[in-house]
Amino acid sequence: MIESLISNLRTRDALTAPDEDAVRDLFQHENRFRAGEDIVVQGSRPVNSTLLLEGLAARYRLLEDGKRQITVLHIGGDFVDLHAFILKQMDHGVIALTDCHTLAAPHRRLQAVTEENPHLTRMFWLLTLIDGSIHREWITAMGRREIKGHMAHLICEMFYRYRAVDLIEGQTFRFPITQAILADVMGVSTVHVNKTLQILRSDGLLIWKDGRVQIPDLQALETLAEFDPLYLHFQSESR
Amino acid sequence: MIESLISNLRTRDALTAPDEDAVRDLFQHENRFRAGEDIVVQGSRPVNSTLLLEGLAARYRLLEDGKRQITVLHIGGDFVDLHAFILKQMDHGVIALTDCHTLAAPHRRLQAVTEENPHLTRMFWLLTLIDGSIHREWITAMGRREIKGHMAHLICEMFYRYRAVDLIEGQTFRFPITQAILADVMGVSTVHVNKTLQILRSDGLLIWKDGRVQIPDLQALETLAEFDPLYLHFQSESR
DNA sequence: CGTGTCGTTGACAGGGTTCAAAGCACGTGG
DNA sequence: CCACGTGCTTTGAACCCTGTCAACGACACG
Numbered sequence: 001m002i003e004s005l006i007s008n009l010r011t012r013d014a015l016t017a018p019d020e021d022a023v024r025d026l027f028q029h030e031n032r033f034r035a036g037e038d039i040v041v042q043g044s045r046p047v048n049s050t051l052l053l054e055g056l057a058a059r060y061r062l063l064e065d066g067k068r069q070i071t072v073l074h075i076g077g078d079f080v081d082l083h084a085f086i087l088k089q090m091d092h093g094v095i096a097l098t099d100c101h102t103l104a105a106p107h108r109r110l111q112a113v114t115e116e117n118p119h120l121t122r123m124f125w126l127l128t129l130i131d132g133s134i135h136r137e138w139i140t141a142m143g144r145r146e147i148k149g150h151m152a153h154l155i156c157e158m159f160y161r162y163r164a165v166d167l168i169e170g171q172t173f174r175f176p177i178t179q180a181i182l183a184d185v186m187g188v189s190t191v192h193v194n195k196t197l198q199i200l201r202s203d204g205l206l207i208w209k210d211g212r213v214q215i216p217d218l219q220a221l222e223t224l225a226e227f228d229p230l231y232l233h234f235q236s237e238s239r
Numbered sequence: 240m241i242e243s244l245i246s247n248l249r250t251r252d253a254l255t256a257p258d259e260d261a262v263r264d265l266f267q268h269e270n271r272f273r274a275g276e277d278i279v280v281q282g283s284r285p286v287n288s289t290l291l292l293e294g295l296a297a298r299y300r301l302l303e304d305g306k307r308q309i310t311v312l313h314i315g316g317d318f319v320d321l322h323a324f325i326l327k328q329m330d331h332g333v334i335a336l337t338d339c340h341t342l343a344a345p346h347r348r349l350q351a352v353t354e355e356n357p358h359l360t361r362m363f364w365l366l367t368l369i370d371g372s373i374h375r376e377w378i379t380a381m382g383r384r385e386i387k388g389h390m391a392h393l394i395c396e397m398f399y400r401y402r403a404v405d406l407i408e409g410q411t412f413r414f415p416i417t418q419a420i421l422a423d424v425m426g427v428s429t430v431h432v433n434k435t436l437q438i439l440r441s442d443g444l445l446i447w448k449d450g451r452v453q454i455p456d457l458q459a460l461e462t463l464a465e466f467d468p469l470y471l472h473f474q475s476e477s478r
Numbered sequence: 479c480g481t482g483t484c485g486t487t488g489a490c491a492g493g494g495t496t497c498a499a500a501g502c503a504c505g506t507g508g
Numbered sequence: 509c510c511a512c513g514t515g516c517t518t519t520g521a522a523c524c525c526t527g528t529c530a531a532c533g534a535c536a537c538g
Binding site: 059061063064068069071072083086088089091092115118121122125126129130131133135136137138139140142143144145184186187188226230231233235237239 | 282298300302303306307308310311322325326327328330331353354357360361364365367368369370371372374375376377378379381382383384423425426427465469470472474476478
Binding site for chain 3: 509510511512513514515516517518519520521522523524525526527528529530531532533534535536537538
């Protein structure tokens with residue numbers, strides 16, 4: 001189950017056997033969350049960081065008028081709040097968008113890793129930096145891409161991220177997200193999401209049914225999105 | 240000159256004398272960049288990380304049609320590309336918005352810090368995580384705030400960040416940024432930036448002249464912006 | 479005094495929001 | 509087996525926020 005994290009790390013750099021053991025020793029208890037439940041509450045001070053094993057989760061901020069903005073989506077193999085180990089207090093919440101299965105890594109043990117294993121420390125640092133890269137890409141999409149490109153870009157991102165943890169079957173992946181949630185991701189209205197999806201569908205760029213996304217022509221979708229996967233930093237490097 | 244970085248760190252956690260020495264030993268040569276010059280080129284593989292001593296810089300992405308989106312602003316005391324130490328390749332550029340004065344920290348030395356000084360490593364990690372927090376806040380502002388609130392939020396952020404490095408005089412700070420650049424920050428048109436500024440000015444929330452921003456009533460501006468400085472993580476904590 | 483940069487303004491088009499209602503799939507209970 | 513409720517998607521219409529275009533003014537500089 002923890003393999004998705006290992007594979008997330010291995011994609012970016014080799015792990016020694018002791019590294020891998022240290023990763024496995026990190027986790028204590030598991031948890032399950034129902035769709036709609038908060039995994040981490042805004043303002044809280046977690047003592048564990050949460051590895052998502054299965055499910056779809058999101059970091060989000062709420063505004064006073066009830067508007068919600070999602071700032072990143074998390075899939076299996078992602079730490080949803082590794083940054084809290086250093087930041088201490090959550091400046092946003094993390095919600096389970098579908099039923100989620102998680103593992104908890106006590107900050108005490110993460111602390112030990114940073115004291116004893118510099119390489120693994122840098123690898124964990126890396127994971128949080130990739131979150132940052134994704135943030136920047138989203139900012140760019142929200143500010144300067146037309147909505148079709150934004151949507152296409154998001155789909156490409158999820159395709160590559162699911163592929164990295166081996167969850168692509170054919171040109172298809174499970175992506176059980178409602179249009180209302182998608183609207184909170186993209187910062188637009190649900191109506192607009194719906195109409196944009198219809199255009200992408202009628203252009204033959206996307207088939208989206210029963211919580212599954214199929215990409216008939218990845219090349220075409222990437223062109224529309226001006227997608228460059230560099231920002232996901234899948235290259236294996238000595239870090 | 241390097242004091243702004245020290246103060247940035249000290250705001251967040253105590254530094255021991257050896258920590259501080261290690262910080263000072265990190266830097267090698269200085270550089271100067273003219274306004275408009277790239278400090279770091281997108282796609283490059285820096286071997287140094289750049290500390291901004293003085294000036295205003297920005298991380299940015301360009302789209303094919305020439306549109307630009309700025310993803311974060313940097314002021315004195317910020318590392319503009321500390322993340323490149325771990326990410327290796329730049330997925331965006333960094334540009335000098337005004338004349339900039341910088342110091343270079345060789346990655347070789349940063350590597351040594353991560354091998355020898357776990358606490359300082361976590362402090363540097365922290366700096367990159369705060370960049371991430373700022374990204375999330377910007378995403379929220381772009382997606383779900385009305386433009387007045389977005390602008391107010393940005394001004395509040397810069398006010399708090401300048402204050403942390405002691406660059407607030409009275410209720411005033413130097414912020415020599417054109418409206419066109421501001422448009423690339425907020426992801427809107429220059430015309431719209433101009434009209435929004437006029438509203439804020441006529442509401443008495445902002446005085447902006449000769450590259451200086453004055454905030455007559457910080458409380459009122461924060462209320463409009465729904466500003467909560469938590470995300471800048473100025474609290475001193477044991478990290 | 480000409481040139482260039484930046485800020486300001488007005489008119490107009492259109493992209494995107496809001497509101498409201500209808501359609502659809504699915505599970506539940508009678 | 510059907511009626512009904514629920515959550516999600518789809519549609520249409522009115523409205524307005526925001527972008528584009530184009531021009532002008534203010535100012536610094538050589």
